[in-house]
Amino acid sequence: xxxxxxxxxENVTKRYGSLTVLDGLNLTISRGEKVAxxxxxxxxxxxxxxxxxxxxxxxxxxxxxxxxxxxxTERQGRLVPANLAHIRKVRAKIGMVFQSFNLFPHMxxxxxCMEAPVKVLGLSRAEAEARAADLLxxxxxxxxxxxxxxxxxxxxxxxxxxxxxxxxxxxxxLFDEVTSALDPELVGEVLQVIRKLGExxxxxxxxxxxxxxxxxxxxxxxxxxxxGRICEEGEPKAFFQNPQNERSRQFLRAVLEAG
Amino acid sequence: MWDWAxxxxxxxxxxxxAVITVEVTILGxxxxxxxxxxxxxxxxxxPWTRLPISLLVELIRSTPLLxxxxxxxxxxxxxxxxxxxxxxGVLAVGVHYATYCSEVYRAGFESVPRGQWEASVAxxxxxxxxxxxxxxxxxxxxxxxxxxxxxxxxxKETPLLSAIAVLELMQTAxxxxxxxxxxxxxxxxxxxxxxxxxxxxxxxxxRVEAGINRRYRR
Amino acid sequence: MGLRALAVLLTLTLATILYLSRLEDFRIFVPGLAQGALMxxxxxxxxxxxxxxxxxxAGLLKxxxxxxxxxxxxxxxxxxxxxxALVQLFWLYFVLPGFGITIEAYTAAVIGIGLNIGAYGxxxxxxAVVSVARGQWEATVAxxxxxxxALRRIxxxxxxxxxxxxxxxxxxxxxxxxxLVSMITLGDLAFRAQQMNQTTxxxxxIFTLVLLVYLAMSLTVTLGMRLLERRAARGILHARAx
Numbered sequence: 117x118x119x120x121x122x123x124x125x126e127n128v129t130k131r132y133g134s135l136t137v138l139d140g141l142n143l144t145i146s147r148g149e150k151v152a153x154x155x156x157x158x159x160x161x162x163x164x165x166x167x168x169x170x171x172x173x174x175x176x177x178x179x180x181x182x183x184x185x186x187x188x189t190e191r192q193g194r195l196v197p198a199n200l201a202h203i204r205k206v207r208a209k210i211g212m213v214f215q216s217f218n219l220f221p222h223m224x225x226x227x228x229c230m231e232a233p234v235k236v237l238g239l240s241r242a243e244a245e246a247r248a249a250d251l252l253x254x255x256x257x258x259x260x261x262x263x264x265x266x267x268x269x270x271x272x273x274x275x276x277x278x279x280x281x282x283x284x285x286x287x288x289x290l291f292d293e294v295t296s297a298l299d300p301e302l303v304g305e306v307l308q309v310i311r312k313l314g315e316x317x318x319x320x321x322x323x324x325x326x327x328x329x330x331x332x333x334x335x336x337x338x339x340x341x342x343x344g345r346i347c348e349e350g351e352p353k354a355f356f357q358n359p360q361n362e363r364s365r366q367f368l369r370a371v372l373e374a375g
Numbered sequence: 376m377w378d379w380a381x382x383x384x385x386x387x388x389x390x391x392x393a394v395i396t397v398e399v400t401i402l403g404x405x406x407x408x409x410x411x412x413x414x415x416x417x418x419x420x421x422p423w424t425r426l427p428i429s430l431l432v433e434l435i436r437s438t439p440l441l442x443x444x445x446x447x448x449x450x451x452x453x454x455x456x457x458x459x460x461x462x463x464g465v466l467a468v469g470v471h472y473a474t475y476c477s478e479v480y481r482a483g484f485e486s487v488p489r490g491q492w493e494a495s496v497a498x499x500x501x502x503x504x505x506x507x508x509x510x511x512x513x514x515x516x517x518x519x520x521x522x523x524x525x526x527x528x529x530x531k532e533t534p535l536l537s538a539i540a541v542l543e544l545m546q547t548a549x550x551x552x553x554x555x556x557x558x559x560x561x562x563x564x565x566x567x568x569x570x571x572x573x574x575x576x577x578x579x580x581x582r583v584e585a586g587i588n589r590r591y592r593r
Numbered sequence: 594m595g596l597r598a599l600a601v602l603l604t605l606t607l608a609t610i611l612y613l614s615r616l617e618d619f620r621i622f623v624p625g626l627a628q629g630a631l632m633x634x635x636x637x638x639x640x641x642x643x644x645x646x647x648x649x650x651a652g653l654l655k656x657x658x659x660x661x662x663x664x665x666x667x668x669x670x671x672x673x674x675x676x677x678a679l680v681q682l683f684w685l686y687f688v689l690p691g692f693g694i695t696i697e698a699y700t701a702a703v704i705g706i707g708l709n710i711g712a713y714g715x716x717x718x719x720x721a722v723v724s725v726a727r728g729q730w731e732a733t734v735a736x737x738x739x740x741x742x743a744l745r746r747i748x749x750x751x752x753x754x755x756x757x758x759x760x761x762x763x764x765x766x767x768x769x770x771x772x773l774v775s776m777i778t779l780g781d782l783a784f785r786a787q788q789m790n791q792t793t794x795x796x797x798x799i800f801t802l803v804l805l806v807y808l809a810m811s812l813t814v815t816l817g818m819r820l821l822e823r824r825a826a827r828g829i830l831h832a833r834a835x
Binding site: 440443446531534552559562 | 675676688691769771772775786787790796797800801804807812
């Protein structure tokens, strides 16, 4: 028996009232794979990440992480909604970085990275501090560890947020438009950290992004979302050079024109 | 513990007193609305009034209404200001809440964008005209719910007038209690009356607020 | 009003009180009023503690409590906000004995005023918790924290800073409300004033002095809360992240 995929969406549906945001999504992501999710706004791409992080409920289908249902448990061959303990156990494998950073404003950079490891993983303060310090060094912010978020630039805040998520040792990292709230000159430093992360770790990564250049160079696979469905997916090179679908062509043309 | 026959017996007296309570509320709030607006407009139109007005507002808001009622009632006559209890009460709650209302109006004025003043200058409108025709019509609607909350707050403070023997609800309940040695029914009924009125007003204010939000969506 | 203006006003008020209390016309009232002021402060302090505890409990129960406790919190908030403070005091002092529960005037005063202000405070607590950005909750989910951990470590510390200004106003309201206890025979500032007014008829002197004392107390509370606000803004909460 081959090992199960890292993440799989099986026929997942999401509705807001009468609006269907995701319509029977099927998506399988293997261990260590880097997947870029692109598409126009309102196409449901952020919802994919938020459902995987259990920030949104799902209305149909099932999401599995390493074969294990995320918000369900199997009982006598049937899937029933799981209790919080189960969800927290599976959710522990996933980390997320947000568009608006969501750092804790009343804690320093270091404490932002220590809080959950101490409280959730039960690490000692010394262990957590060592881990946090390593990660802050990895994102190039050793000299800012005692700064509060409001004393940091957007790019620095986002790098702290990445370190904070990594401190929980997730297997899957979700990046939700992590450079969209940044001034253009700060985008590079954040992408640089993500690039480094991809080279040095065997992390599975899912990113929603508007940075087409980065998606092309960094991702193993690109998924183009349109109106709640994957319209086209494939290797970045092929997708960007020769998109097959009319929607993808239109989208790429519009993005390129905007520069 | 609860005597229904007694309840029925005292109900007419309490109903008459409720009318007084409502009268005091309405008259007091009319003073609060107009005086409050006058204070707020003065602060904008006459800059030199800013300091005295903010001192007055601070003084009135920082001291208990009860003491202010006593002050007006007992000290007034020595300055030749002799008023009956009802008038004193209405005046005291009116002036007290005028200071709260003036702050509400002020917030309303501040919420009107500067560009509205600048556009009025560009159209060569006078200050008075600008205030009356441009600023006030925009400043008031958003603060109507806040004013409504102060109407309810004022209403709930009218029992203080019992301290100078105005025959409103509380005073009537106290008199019934001291005559019959039964406080349970009259005071509970007064409480229920206030609760019912407050809940109804809270609901009405929410309705008004929703209506205003729909009309003046920003 | 700015911090400096408040400090100047407080100094002026205190100086005036000091000056007046040395004058022949006022001197005789000082001991009595001082006793009354002490009672006012005692009730204010005790009721404030009760109010804060009641507010946090009821505010959090209304937001996150299990159904029966949540209804209880809502009922408490609505009843105490919906009826008059004076009616509540009278009810505790005159009506409760009819149900076989007799409490002292002082206890009735602290409970009545504490619960009254606590009901308004519960809405302040609720509002401040709700005002914490949704992203903060989302971050706690992404870090796999429990709801209790999130509330205690992340949400409440941030809500605390947002609560200070409205609590400043509520404490002033509380202080002012204590004047009502004179009507259930407690010897506070307002009570002493009326008492001495009846015996000496020096109405203007007495009530002027009393107004000034209340003003000084209010200004002290306001000033204290402003300083706390500034500390919270500087030390705990560095301006919110975007």
